[in-house]
Amino acid sequence: MPTPTSLDGLIEKASKYLRKKQVKLIKAAFEFGAAAHQGQTRKSGGDYIWHPVAVAEILAEIQLDHESLIAAILHDVIEDTPHSKAEVAEKFGQNVAEIVDGVTKLGKLEFDNPQEAQAESFRKMILAMSRDLRVILIKLADRLHNMRTLGVMRPDKQRRIAHETLDIYAPIAARLGINAFRIELEDLGFKAMYPVRYAVLQNAVKKARGNRKEVIDQINEALTNRLALDKIPANVVGREKHLYSLYKKMKYKRLSFNEILDIFAFRVIVNTPDECYRVLGSVHSLYKPFPGRFKDYIAIPKPNGYQSLHTVLFGPFGAYIEVQMRTQEMHEVSEHGIAAHWVYKEGSAEGEATSQKVDKGRYAVELRAQEWVKNLLEIQQSAGNSLDFLENVKIDLFPNVIYVFTPRGEIITLPTGSTAVDFAYAVHTSVGHSTVGCRIDKKLVPLRSRLESGQTVEIIRSQEQQPNPAWLHFVTTAKARSQIRHFLKNQQSESATSLGERLLTKAIRSFNMSYQGLTEDIRNCIVTELKLTDWDHLLQEIGLGQRLANLVAKQIHDVVLGTEDSIFHYQGSIDASVPLVISGTEGMVVNYAGCCHPIPGDDILGFISAEKGLVIHRQECPNVKNFKNHPEKWLDVKWEEDINQTFNVELQIEVLNGRGALATVASKIAEMKTDIDRVRSEDKDETYSLMNLVIRVRTRKHLADVMRTLKRLPIVEKIHRI
Structure with missing residues (x-):
């Protein structure tokens, strides 16, 4: 077993802000974890226990609470050792056990492919996040340490893990406002994904750094002197963009390396929000501002709680200067995001509880994080499967945002490019479902209209309205897309089942049989023979045009001939030529051909299509002649007497x-x-x-x-x- 002295780094960091009793629990967790992982090693050859200890140390650096550190040390115990969740709960409390269980991957279940396993693991993690956001903090720290030690993996595995990191984990860190994690995850992912590009860019930055230092020092001195003259106490620091940020900017804006490095970035940290605005006035009087490049994230924070003033200036030597102005509290939230919430709640090293005064910035971050997780839960509830859910989350992960207002003045944050329908679903799912129109700044506009920051959006609703499949062509947000698909899928299933029953009822009449006389045994026999899940599944396939009712009726007839069931047969004659009645309320599984636009009063025919279900044509439609080569797919249909549809x-x-x-x-x-x-x-x-x-x-x-x-x-x- 590793010696306890190897814990020195973690204990030293934890002792700076935790109580002695809590530090003692961390040591006990280490002993339990080391014993549990006895004999297990990492790819690097070292004892396995040092990975969870390193994860805990990463969390200690941002001063997370003791339960998080204990859960980090034990985060692989349930998955990789015989110990159970109940044992962890007994020794370290239910909270720790729930966090560990949330981090645990679904490694013991079997999936058809690695993508499905990853997606299901991610879904479980999101559900665990809804109970305790510390789950994702440990998962991010776990991924960060894995990225730091990625060199021992095969190159193909390095690229796969790096891709997943850049695709999912770095954006999650950004969404939760944990800037320190995001930057390192992005740079490590960039290095593993594109090692040559990383090396070239890193060398270019090193060479340029010496040439830029003099310019940065001059601008820094000018800013510092100006703020001192205006009597604003401030700390001015020059900052470098990290490599992945440079790479993305070069790639997506098609800029050369020199064009990127013409931008000098500075951060000004002050004591109060009022001083942030005073600094803005000072720097604008020192250098001319670039029109349209000022952003006020203090008045309207980013979705992850980030707050700062941003401005771009025309500096000396023809260079652009980016300046961010924020308070020390805003800076801590920017670096640690949601993690700052647990730092604040924890007691001090001397064992005294911290002030109970609510820190508005950190409280706002937690509220936004909880709102985001709630949104993810709604998406996962309406997703068809884990892969759909993961894809929707990727869509939802952190695009540029706009800020629009409800008629009551509430701010709704949406991705750039969002439409009125996205806005409606952001307010509430029921509002989205019942949307019939929209007013932007009191003017009626189409539902596909793209929204812009500052607009006031009013949704016009009707209880008779239902989501339109055409909305899927222009909505942007994952929530709107998933909720529309969920509704249409349910509606289609119900409509298909109903239509399938009507089609099958009509088809079996031609065999002088009655649908009502079908026994449970006969239905089960047919379902088994066709390898379907249940009878409704069969009816849905018939209704969707994926299976012909006439062929199913023939199979039913063959089964009945082999039984003694006489109730099934009609006693008397049957008119098998009775047309199927169309009411206009069948839903998505009955479609009206766009080539001829049939309406009540027209003579019509029905064509069974595997893509569109039952398609209604006018009898004089030219396309009817083209389909006549498939008589088995044609159906006699007629309109219901009194139709109240358009x-x-x-x-x-x-x-x-x-x-x-x-x-x-x-x-x-x-x-x-x-x-x-x-x-x-x-x-x-x-x-x-x-x-x-x-x-x-x-x-x-x-x-x-x-x-x-x-x-x-x-x-x-x-x-x-x-």
């Missing part, structure tokens, strides 16, 4: 060229309480234009009324249905 139909209108022609036509359609879905207009010749409008009508009579009304307009020359 359907798309396309009109072509020939109008006189003139100002406001489209507005005149649209206004007349609106007077008839008819919605316009799409409009396309083009010139026919010097005198006439052609308008193609897709409008929503209830029946052929309704359509005829609209066409007659439009024909009376003086500007309309001709009108016909496409």
Whole structure:
């Protein structure tokens, strides 16, 4: 067993801020962990226990509480040793056991591929985070130490782990505001992923550093003198962008190395937020500000709680100067993010409790982190599987953001490029589901409109509205995308099951049999023969067009012939030619062909498609002739008597060229309480234009009324249905 003196580094750091009793518990955790991992070694050849101790030491450097340090030492005990969660709870408390369990990967379960295993492990970690955010802090420290010791791995494994780090863990560190972790994870990931690029960039920075030092010193002195003259106590430090940040900027902005290094960066740390704004005035009077490059993250913090003022100045020697202004408290939150919350709650080294006064900055960071985790939980509840969930989280991880307002003045933070629908889902899932319209700054706009910072957004709702599949083409946020997909998937399943039952009922009539007479044994026999999960699964496949009802009916008939079941058969004759009745309420599994736009009153046929379910065409549609080669996929259908739905139909209108022609036509359609879905207009010749409008009508009579009304307009020359 390793000697306790090897703990010196961890104990020294922990003793600076923890109570003696808590430090003693850390030593006990080490002894328990060392005994549990006895005989286990790392790839490097060292005893395994030194990895969890190193993870705990990383957390001690940012002064995390003693439970986190104990959990870090024990974080692989449940996974890699015979010890159970109950044993950990008995010796070190339930909190520690829950944290350790949350960090534990799903290594003992079997998955089809490594991607699925990683995704499921990540899902479990997010669920554990919802109970205690310290889970992710330990996981980040664990990943950081693994990255520091990555050199012993095979090159292909190094690249895989580095890719995962840059893809998931570094962005999570950024999202939780732990800047110190993020920077090192990014640089280590960059080094392992692109070793040659890393070496070239590192050498270039070293060579340029000497040439820049004199310029940096001059600017630093000018800033310091100006602040002293204005009597603002401040600490001014020049700062270098880390290598991965330089690399990303060069890559995505297509800049050369010299163009990047023309930007000099400084940080000014003061005592109060008021002094941050005073510093801003001072530096703007010293050097001219660059228009449009000022950002106030103090008034409106970033989603991870980050606060600072940012400005870009025209400096001496033709250089740009980036300046960040923040208080010491803001600086600590910037470096440690959510981790600062547990530092603040912990007692001092002498055993005295810290002040109970709430630190607003750290409290705000925790609230934002909890809100983010809550959002992730909503995404995972609606995700189809772990891989979908992980992909959605990647989408959600930390794009540039905009800040928009609700009509009550509340700030909603969204990724750049978000639409009104993204905003609606950010307010609440039920608001998103029932969205029918949107006002931006009191003006009606389309739902696909991109939002910009500072706008006030009002959502118009209707209890009859449901999510539209077309929204998936323009929404940006993971929450909106996952909630829309979840709703449509459930709706499709229900609609497909209902339609499948109707199709199968009709199909088995041709065999002089009754759907109602199907026994449980017969259903189970068919489900087993087709290798499906249950009877509803079969009905869904029929409803979605993935399985033909006639073939299933034939299989059922063959099964029945081999049984003594006589109840199944109709006693009497059956009219197998009765058409399937279409009501317009079948949902997503019944589609109305865009080539001919059938509406109630038209003579129609149904075509079973594996991609779209049941597609309804007008009998005179030209495409019907193309499909006639597959008679088994055609179905006799008819409209229900009284339909209270609206359907798309396309009109072509020939109008006189003139100002406001489209507005005149649209206004007349609106007077008839008819919605316009799409409009396309083009010139026919010097005198006439052609308008193609897709409008929503209830029946052929309704359509005829609209066409007659439009024909009376003086500007309309001709009108016909496409």
